[in-house]
Amino acid sequence: MRNNMRQDSVKMHKLLIELVLLGVISSSNGAIQRPDYDDTPNPEFLNLAWMASIPDDRLLSEITMPGTHNTMALYGGVYAECQTWSLASQLRAGVRFLDIRVRHVNGNLTIHHGVSYQRAHFGDVLEGVTDFLQEYPTETVLMRLKEEFSETGDIYGAVVDYINRYSHWDLLWHSRLVPTMSEARGKIIILQNFNGPDLGMRYDSMDIADDWKVPTLAHVQEKWQSVYNHLEAAPSGNKAQIFLTYSSGAGVFAHPRAVAQLINPQLYEYLRAKTDLNQRFGIICMDFPAAPIIQMIIDFQLKEAFKTEQV
DSSP states (O other), X not given: OHXXXXXXXXXXXXXXXXXXXXXXXXXXXXXXXXXXXXXXSSXXXXXXXXXXXXXXXXXXXXXXXXXXXXXXXXXSSTTTOOOOXXXXXXXXXXXXXXXXXXXXXXXXXXXXXXXXXXXXXXXXXXXXXXXXXXXXXXXXXXXXXXXXXXXXXXXXXXXXXXXXXXXXXXXBOOOSSOOBHHHHTTOEEEEEOSSSSOSSEEGGGSEEEOOXXXXXXXXXXXXXXXXXXXXXXXXXXXXXXXXXXXXXXXXXXXXXXXXXXXXXXXXHHHHHHTTTSOOOOOEEEESSOOHHHHHHHHHHHHHHHHHHHHO
């Protein structure tokens, strides 16, 4: 048994070396744009108002949608960066779930990924999402919000202050219940990952797979297995509960880019094999997604909506 495990480990390390040499895993700063992975500055194409064709009575928990992990993590080097597109570009590309991390200091909420300041504050996020929803009112944006790189455990008051200053109170979905598409259109749905009175839905109310720890690239297959298992469970899961699957991961010897370059193609092939099944997968949250994989995720929902219209 130990010999088999050792042989498998050796094979995996050899494969990883070959992938680096072939350019499948980038070890440099050269930008890559593939159907499944994109770390160039702009998406290949856009999906501005794809939710417009979703039936009004469809619960948000029944919708398959693309999201980004650590949405604002564009700076700080290879261990901090999870995206290269701006917030505006992500929304215009079709992303509808945002993962926002704020550091709380004296009422100020700055955007962080760990120690790395992301050259923005929560007001920038609110203004960007508000502007987008005002331009495309058929859409909705789900926003996970949590405290990061501070431990006050009390960001509620600051969040409310920022909402009043940089957005509109009535732009929020003020309920723990999962809205229908009609109820959600034009609104920000806060997925509250912090203490305090309700600002929206509770993050922990969702069925979540976020096994983000990938110590080395030799552990990528364990990460993929977690993603695969959760995606397989989603179609038959509780349709009144939102499913959220993170394909992202990182570790000391596996930075986000390297993990995404190995996980994203497996995710792409998995979804491509399911395209004729009209299944609900929920939110699929990625590092460095590309426009074609975003389109593929959107198409599951659009196909189902078209099917409903035809009946």
